[in-house]
Amino acid sequence: MNFPLKFLITFIANSALVLVMTIFLSDYVFLTGGLEGVLMVGAVLTILNATLRPILNLLTLPIKFIMYFAAVLISNAVFLWITREILLQVDPNIVVFEILGGMWGWIVVSLLLGAGNWILKHVMK
Numbered sequence: 001m002n003f004p005l006k007f008l009i010t011f012i013a014n015s016a017l018v019l020v021m022t023i024f025l026s027d028y029v030f031l032t033g034g035l036e037g038v039l040m041v042g043a044v045l046t047i048l049n050a051t052l053r054p055i056l057n058l059l060t061l062p063i064k065f066i067m068y069f070a071a072v073l074i075s076n077a078v079f080l081w082i083t084r085e086i087l088l089q090v091d092p093n094i095v096v097f098e099i100l101g102g103m104w105g106w107i108v109v110s111l112l113l114g115a116g117n118w119i120l121k122h123v124m125k
Helices: 003-024 034-059 061-087 102-123
Strands: none
Touching: 003 034, 034 061, 061 102
16 A cells, blocks of 8 residues: 555544544544644644654664563463462472572563573474
């Protein structure tokens, strides 16, 4: 799709969204100026999305990376914790599963588990 057509479609969608929000979310969105006001807000949103958003996305990339990393780390740690809790119900003469080293042990094991599963997922495709 060429840029002018994409820009026009984005402008129409943004304007429609602004109109819908002013109608259904009037407790949160207040706009005067009728249709011209809706089109003005839609135009500003479209222009800023085309120009400013890529810059903001680039500037916030480190924060996004850190948050993604933290979410994956927490997810893997919860997965390990559930695994540990299940295995605590098994006779200790059969299996004992513990993660040693305190918080750093959990972080290292979570990272390695995540990396290993990621590699396995891509190899098994």
